[in-house]
Amino acid sequence: MTDSKYFTTTKKGEIFELKAELNSDKKEKKKEAVKKVIASMTVGKDVSALFPDVVNCMQTDNLELKKLVYLYLMNYAKSQPDMAIMAVNTFVKDCEDPNPLIRALAVRTMGCIRVDKITEYLCEPLRKCLKDEDPYVRKTAAVCVAKLHDINAQLVEDQGFLDTLKDLISDSNPMVVANAVAALSEIAESHPNSNLMDLNPQTINKLLTALNECTEWGQIFILDCLANYTPRDDRESQSICERVTPRLSHANSAVVLSAVKVLMKFMEMLPKDLDYYGTLLKKLAPPLVTLLSAEPELQYVALRNINLIVQRRPEILKHEMKVFFVKYNDPIYVKLEKLDIMIRLASQANIAQVLAELKEYATEVDVDFVRKAVRAIGRCAIKVEQSAERCVSTLLDLIQTKVNYVVQEAIVVIKDIFRKYPNKYESVIATLCENLDSLDEPEARAAMIWIVGEYAERIDNADELLESFLEGFHDESTQVQLQLLTAIVKLFLKKPTETQELVQQVLSLATQDSDNPDLRDRGYIYWRLLSTDPVAAKEVVLAEKPLISEETDLIEPTLLEELICHIGTLASVYHKPPSAFVEGSRGVQHKRLPGSAGSGESESPDAGSAGGVSEAPPAVIPSQGDLLGDLLNLDLTPPTATGPPPPSSGMQMGAMDLLGGGLDSLLGGDLGGSPAMGSGFGGPPAAMPASFSAPVSGGLDDLFDLGGGVGMPMGAYSPPKTIWLPAMKAKGLEILGTFARRAGVIQMEMTLTNKAMSVMSDFAIQFNRNSFGLAPAGPLQVLTPLSPNQSIEVALPLNTVGPIMKMEPLNNLQVAVKNNIDVFYFSCQYPISMLFVEDGTMDRQVFLATWKDIPNDNEAQFQIKDCHLNSDAASNKLQGSNIFTIAKRTVEGQDMLYQSIKLTNGIWVLAELKVQAGNPNFMVSLKCRAPEVSQCVFQSYEAVLKN
């Protein structure tokens, strides 16, 4: 007979029948009945109605029956708290049982019953079990402390269980040590500042000893705990590494990866010239390779982590390229990851092999994979210059296969290769042109058109080719239309005689027959350029383009550092900081690799700012603004404040409307937003003066400002003073205060009033640690004693180099003021706009790339109600508080302002402000790498706009 008999039901009603059986006198029948109940539970049936009957079976000396009843209890106690109380006595009794198995079982089960009333009764038995003579009971009890902490943290602290738990780290039994560590780590996770795991050389030594002897799971807990320790010097670091390396040969892959984490972290502290450093590097490769022969699920996690490791230390796996070769029956998720790592490891030494493989993959069945393989070939060409030629010929071979999506993907990447190596591979253009008709994806069509336009002088029939695209102009996607417009203008500038008709045709299509404003605007610009000054047009449109950057899609160095500290975790699988996973920001401690130049203390808790890294990974520009986009991104030269931006580069950027952006900058950002101007432009192009910037738009500004009826505030917004410290609480000292940013200096402006009867003197001020490191830049200047009923205005300049601690709310500041009478404490909140620095204008290109690069998760949207400003007035107002508008567009009557803000600690906040004429409700979307600040920034927006 099998357990499936427990699933059979009768007509009478299952529950009814079970009830009868549970109350039977016969032990065997009882046991069978409980088994039936459990069986129902496993398939998700609700058998909670049987609670009292099942609990009645609990007092038994039959261990199996007892276990089954306990199983049932854990599942349903929460729904029947009053009934669960009935079980308490038996639990308490079982905790005294001579059989350690039963003692452990009882304490374990009690911890799983999440009913408050029961937890009170749990304390005494738990205390005994923590000191039990039998280590099996002790290790079970250690876990129980963590369970109890989750239910009632206060209780655990009050009862002193945490101290007992800490004592267990020194237990003689390694399994007890491991469980104590696991329990403490778990508790510490919900109490980031509790300093529970007081790691010092003595405890580390105990952990390392237990590491050798405990179970595989215990080893994982201990290794993860070790990873949080920062050794005092390189010798300690080396000795820990030496004792951890044997774990690399463990059969459990989670143990291996946790050991890799510890080693990767502690390695940072070892001097590079040390022999041991080299030895360690060599030891890391084999276990990582071995992980790739495990089950596909394990491979996937391993690959995501290896992706991080090769970015940090490419030398470890540089000779292991072949293990990343794809097998045709690998799951698709493994294939894509392997491909990614292959590109990262590609170098001059192995490029031939890599290319041969990629070519093989490009003939596989899975479309996603094939496309990625073709793109990868392009990335190789850009990454390894020596291979470019081979890559191009491989791509040409692939084009010959005529497989539609392969051809299209190949053309897209060849365009990138042209961008990297101009005037080198133009011989292939003829082959590309043969495939013109098969291109049906916008990206490929746009790429092809760009190529034709860029090399128009070498393609005899460029005009015919472009003309053929022009026929279906209105059916094309915007991306293609824009490319086509630019390409034809390029062609015209290169061969003006034969193509006049063509260019007129495209300009009229773009300006008159299109309702797409981007296209129309770009059309007008070209038109005007061409008609006003063809020479200038040539200089602008055919200007030399900057080369595209080499290494792309690398993870930001600070994020990478943090992720290396979290190898093996979910964060490492998603390549996102752990703060994106844990609720709020509670419990988030940003981990950093040791041995870095800058000390962790001066670091903001939001890790947005770049930290001092002793050795920056290659090819990454470590500036905050450089947020590596993908291949299609331009890595632009410094912002072109005077000249126009390289105009035709818009073509290389897919749909990026760089030219539209160029216009905005030319016109000071005012043109696009005003409908009146827009319609004015509808006229013949020649009517516009050659220089149309300052006076016109300035005039418009004034008009609009009048219309808005709002005067322009000068300087940053500063809230009115509020009472920070009432006299009642401070023995007669009253403090009113506010914050202001004046000429780039943050000031705390206070009115001190003496409402006491005696004279006050000897004033001093101190800040608690806070989120942005605000600290007084000098002493509090109250020179003369403050007589009764006298007030004094003080302005205290602040800097942001003080110690940092994350506050809740973020902009909270705790202040202590001392005078001759006493010390007084109060807390106040500063508007975060005080921290917006003056050089917060982000380069437009960087903005685009950054916006795209910041995950959508980090975007926060807010509404600002009842704000009766137009977009220009709003922009001006915000600018006064260092919120800089760097671009503006108008879509269907909505003005979109793109704005950037830089905080004192280097965090950038990107914003999009939507203003609709006649609608007093603004929408603001904020994107930031440290999304915690978004709420505060929004408050500043609201405050600035409404005041």
Add this chain to the structure above:
Amino acid sequence: MSTKRNFIDLQRHLKDRTRGAFSAAHTLLPYWHRVTHQWQLESAAEMIHSLFLINHTGDIFLEKHWKSVISRGVCDYFLEVKEKAVEPENVPPVLQTPHHYLISIYRDKLFFLSVIQTEVPPLFVIEFLHRVADTFQDYFGECSESIIKDNVVTVYELLEEMLDNGFPLATESNILKEMIKPPTILRSVVNTLTVLLFFPGSSNVGDKLPTGQLSNIPWRRAAVKYTNNEAYFDVIEEIDAILDKSGMTVFAEIQGVIEACTRLSGMPDLTLSFMNPRLLDDVSFHPCVRFKRWESERVLSFIPPDGNFTLMTYHVSSQNLVAIPVYVKQNISFFETGSCGRLDITIGPKQTMGKMVEGLMVTVHMPKAVLSVNLTASQGNYTYDLATKVLVWDIGKLNPQKPPNLRGTLSVQSGAPRPEENPALDIKLKIQQLAISGLKVNRLDMYGEKYKPFKGVKYMTKAGKFQVRT
């Protein structure tokens, strides 16, 4: 449920707003990386919150909750992805839902799906899930929906014993069997003495503390007694290789494993040494192996668990050490016009070290357009599954004098374009009494006990992922 849709909307929204200005050149990362909303995990106890067992058609047939009950609705996210992945193997192992993580493995046509609420090492969870599947296999002889349903109470007891509050408790087969009796079929196989000793009465559950649980050798129980003391070691090597069209080796490596079966009384302390330990530079050991002695002397010194276990796995990747036992000549082509193609495959011996190649089998996943095949095999039989488009040629023993050949025509759906992809050949083979890397056991010594055990070593080479590209 509509996470993906929401995401797309979000993207579209962003695009619309910026009118393509920020049009993301989509990375080809699988979309599950992009299915991300701002959501957070509760910081709560419990690493593995719940476990669901799901069959390959998507029915949830067992659930176990270690904390509060989570509605099985959480599996909908998983089922949705599974639906899209078409092949169950392609379901990614880590998924996000608004409130949980789902970490799953696919084994024996079953999904083991765990629900996670805290930041927890995913490998930890995956390893644990595999351990659960191993345990079912070990207890019931197979790991299938029907056998799990048949033993549901034992399964439940096992799960409870294996995990406590997210902390693995007892995952060693030896210890588990002392606490929870395997079902009767298997019980008869287990040494009768053991049963009498540990499972008195008819109870399913042992009432003594497992002896190995707390000793420094948790993998072994005390007081083991056999009348015949034996120790067997199987050295099994699998060749993973990719050969290109011309037969050149693109990549080859050996995955080796030493499986042991020790039935030894008392506390035997074994030392196993190799003739050529230098081959082994990348190894993972069972926890029983003393790593220090391996490092200093290159011998395996250990007190073995009782019964079957994996002593070590190793990995030989140095190209010149990996011999390829067979050559494959193949030509699969489709004609430009007309609706047919040709197939011609010949397999012959290459580096067999003088041993017989057996169990030879070739599997080809044909392009979808191939309707039927008309082939002649000089040896063995072939089958072609019309539904899955899989051609299997079962050859058997390889005759070195007359290399087996399979040739004939393939008919392609008329009007269909010429198949673009080249089907790869998957080769299976076995060679007895040979470890292809050349690894040889030198001797096995036993200390700590007085009796003379019977010792045996067997070698075997198999094809692992052995693929020939066409």
